[in-house]
Amino acid sequence: MNILVIAAHPHLHQSRANLALIQELRKQGDFHIRDLYREYPAWHIDVEKEQRILLQYARIVFQFPFYWYSCPPLLKKWFDDVLTFGWAYGPGGENLLGKEFMLAITTGGTEASYRSGGDNSYTISEFLRPIEKTLTRCNGILLPAFVAYGVKHASAAELTETAAKYMEFIRSPRAVLVH
Secondary structure (H helix, E strand, C coil): CCCCECCCCCHHHHHHHHHHHHHHHHHCCCCEEEEEHHHCCCCCCCCCCHHHHHCCCEEEEEEEEEEEECCCCHHHHHHHHCCCCCCCECCCCCCCCCCCCEEEEEEECCCHHCCCCCCCCCCHHHHHHHHHHHHHCCCCCCCCCCEEECCCHHHHHHHHHHHHHHHHHHHHHHHHHCC
């Protein structure tokens, strides 16, 4: 399966966790990785180019740090600019029909902090609903998210293990991920 990973981290090369995930994917060599902050430092997104790229892949993974209970701002702008009415949704907007979408999130908080009664009061799933709805509105098939919790205090060995799990997860067939 051809997989596109759209990485959106404002400081990817300073990130221990997101960089570990990307480095693991690069070792495998069969993923196409786009670093939005490197591609668009001035935030002028080439919409037609991005749309052409999306058409080439069966599975699209959005990898980002959980950023103020959402995604980083350039990824939000990318969603707004690229997933347009008449192209991604609405009448004639069937270009992404049947594409598999996945979110890959890193967060400094523990899994226990993302629950009712936890520090953040809600689950990651609850926080991700607007992004998930955006992707399903674009006629895509939403797959379960990969979430790496507690990366702020993770050891190098733990990040290596998480990266291996990530690679395995995003390669998994839909039938394995969705029961």
